[in-house]
Amino acid sequence: MNILQALFFPPEQPGGVSSMVPYILERFQKLGWEMDLFSIPKRVRSKGSEEVSFQTFDYTQFSGNPLVDKYMQTYKDYIWWTRLRMSRSYDVIHAHHPIAALAMKHIYPDTPLVMTIHSSYESELMLNGKISEGGTEHRFLTSIYRELESKVDLIMTASESFRSYLAQHMDQPEKIKVIPNGFDEKRFKPIAHENAVPQLITVCRLVPAKGLDVLLRACAELKKRGCPFVLHIIGDGPVRNELEQLAQSLDLYDDIIFYGYMLHPEEFMPFFDVFVLPSRAEAFGSVFAEAALCWLALVGTNVGGISEQIQDGVNGLLVPVEDHDALADALEKVVSDPIFRHNLARAAWDKAKKAYSLQRVIAQLQKVYTNILPAAE
Known part of the structure; x- marks a missing residue:
């Protein structure tokens, strides 16, 4: 055939x-x-x-x-x-x-x-x-x-x-x-590491549908609460300039790194701690499964295929769409509690290996x- x-x-x-x-x-x-x-x-x-x-x-x-x-x-x-x-x-x-x-x-x-x-x-x-x-x-x-x-x-x-x-x-x-x-599990190689400051990462096209404006507002709230972090944004798109300007206006520019487009982000992801993407809609959300196979804790919105991948509190955290305060609360949980973060990441890896x-x-x-x-x- x-x-x-x-x-x-x-x-x-x-x-x-x-x-x-x-x-x-x-x-x-x-x-x-x-x-x-x-x-x-x-x-x-x-x-x-x-x-x-x-x-x-x-x-x-x-x-x-x-x-x-x-x-x-x-x-x-x-x-x-x-x-x-x-x-x-x-x-x-x-x-x-x-x-x-x-x-x-x-x-x-x-x-x-x-x-x-x-x-x-x-x-x-x-x-x-x-x-x-x-x-x-x-x-x-x-x-x-x-x-x-x-x-x-x-x-x-x-x-x-x-x-x-x-x-x-x-x-x-x-x-x-x-x-x-x-996903071909051979592409993903989790690496044991200990970051002194929790490292957040998101990978997506920089378009309004991905909700990165909500993520930046949540990060601003996280910073006000005194939670240390660095946010890494991999991807490019039409709203990149707007997002960079928003980061500056929220006094976040020194806490965020914009990388632009990267061909194989899965080679980079294992060095981080938390994957977060507050999409406004997602048919499946392949990048969540990829992040799980890199042994990252997952934080996403309760929409579409994301909610089918994440069981809230078990292998990740789900938040309502457009709610930057709820997203800040979820990020605070995983940033401030490394044991909880590790357990979420391990559960996400287990599910991704079996289901995806x-x-x-x-x-x-x-x-x-x-x-x-x-x-x-």
């Missing part, structure tokens, strides 16, 4: 899809399975011109909107690039982005297609203040889900909470299969790929 893993852009960024798919491919190849990875380069722009249509809605009703037009052009570009570069057929295609799924089904209508929906583009855009709920862009993007449902043989996602989100946009959400993300192993994902996907052939026939 030969399988194609169809991504959107190349797997360059840490976290999410990029943390898992290349390692899945490597494991399957070691097991003797034929598997390739395909994506569209970021340099490909405005090349596609092939006409496309949807079965479940007329996309032209949204034409003229810049975001919609860009989305449709990218869909056509993906088709153009696939026709240009693809020279073989596959038994099964596994897509990891709506555009990849739609393009592959357009070109290979008879090939069994499975898809993992990893996140909600429209939710991210709303949280980042780019679109409004119920607006043209939101209605277009949410319409894509039923289109996928009509064309894909099996839809998967990484958390029960995200399946619940998808349910409002699909006719048969009970058919969605949940396979939590898995890459081997478990491989076994589940083997069944999916094997079963989809007779199902499609």
Whole structure:
């Protein structure tokens, strides 16, 4: 059996899809399975011109909107690039982005297609203040889900909470299969260390959806309480300047280090003590599992896939969204009590090793790929 893993852009960024798919491919190849990875380069722009249509809605009703037009052009570009570069057929295609799924089904209508929906583009855009709920862009993007449902043989996602989100946009959400993300434990090497000052770390794109403004306000409160710490922020994005300015206004600039983008933050994380990310939404939150495998104590918001990974007070701490005082309270607990912090980190590591192993994902996907052939026939 030969399988194609169809991504959107190349797997360059840490976290999410990029943390898992290349390692899945490597494991399957070691097991003797034929598997390739395909994506569209970021340099490909405005090349596609092939006409496309949807079965479940007329996309032209949204034409003229810049975001919609860009989305449709990218869909056509993906088709153009696939026709240009693809020279073989596959038994099964596994897509990891709506555009990849739609393009592959357009070109290979008879090939069994499975898809993992990893996140909600429209939710991210709303949280980042780019679109409004119920607006043209939101209605277009949410319409894509039923289109996928009509064309894909099996839809998967990484958390029960995200399946619940998808349910409002699909006719048969009970058919969605949940396979939590898995991680190659060999990438993560916990290191015994003792930091004189507790070291906090967060790893994410610097966008409003990640709630780093809330984190900075919580850190300001933590500093007022006399709790020593250093916060390390790994990642880059459009709100970096705003966050740096906020840190200065909160008299935090000397307590925070902005690193920018880093290709392999998991090599850096084991030297820290606490991973914290107060996301406003998260379909799964792969970076929490990665931090757990680095033996860090976890602090996150009670949303989406984060709340499925963390049992409050057992293997991490959960706080309400947008509540910087509650976040400061949680951080004070882990900063001021090293034994409690150690116990949380050990419990998080134990759960991540058992629940989020890459081997478990491989076994589940083997069944999916094997079963989809007779199902499609």
